[in-house]
Amino acid sequence: MSDRFVDLLRNTKIRLLQLHRDANCGHLGGNFSCIEALMTLHHRVMEADDRFVLSKGHSAGALYATLWSLGHLSDADLQTFTRDDSLLPGHPSGSGIPGLMFSTGSLGHGPSLATGLALAARHKGLDHRVFCLCSDGEWQEGSCWEALSFAIHQRLKNLVLLIDQNGLQGFGRTADVISCDDLTPRIAAFGADVEKINGHDPDAIVKAIARPPNGVPRVLILDTVKGRGLHFEGQLESHYLPLSEANYAAARSTLEREGCQ
Structure with a gap:
């Protein structure tokens, strides 16, 4: 991982x-x-022609920040996040967000949409x-498993599903x-090409995706920690609560001091 990317990520x-x-939002x-x-x-x-679908719409902020890092969104755009008439609502929607193909936020829809895109690409x-x-919680939706079954049957090797497995959802731990x-x-067990990796390790993600496909959809289980690096790391509170000024200052200091690792 280059120093430039480390700095950019931080x-x-x-x-x-x-x-x-x-935005004072959770x-x-x-x-x-x-x-x-x-x-x-x-x-x-x-690459330029690849497609991306954010199924876990709760993570709109991370998508917007990423688009900002690419120069596709400005600071002025980000300042309207969750405001009335904003280009950037709390869940991605609308037609003005660069690269956004579908409105998401109702969980469980992304795998089906992505499967359709992959099949259409093959036909063309x-x-x-x-x-x-995706999030791990949304894989409690039957539509995700239907999409997976269909994608495996169609042998859509151009499809890569990444599941953010942080073990927490709106009402508790997925295990509970x-x-x-x-x-x-x-x-x-469904027959996908599945691999679990450290979801906070960019090099591990690159390596897993670069591995030659075996003719079926690839699923990467990203082993992650919810709220990583924040005061409520690994806690349910990180799903809902906004930051206080003290928590913001502490988290920013940690990021500036320790970088991304």
């Missing part, structure tokens, strides 16, 4: 932190469990890939809500 995390502080935990994945995809993996003879970032703390064996 600065984007700081901007994401500020984004949520200024859901920061799920943003900080997937920011490395989003930044790695957009800066180190995806196109060789681009489709990436979809539906007796599942690791989706890896369940997805492997």
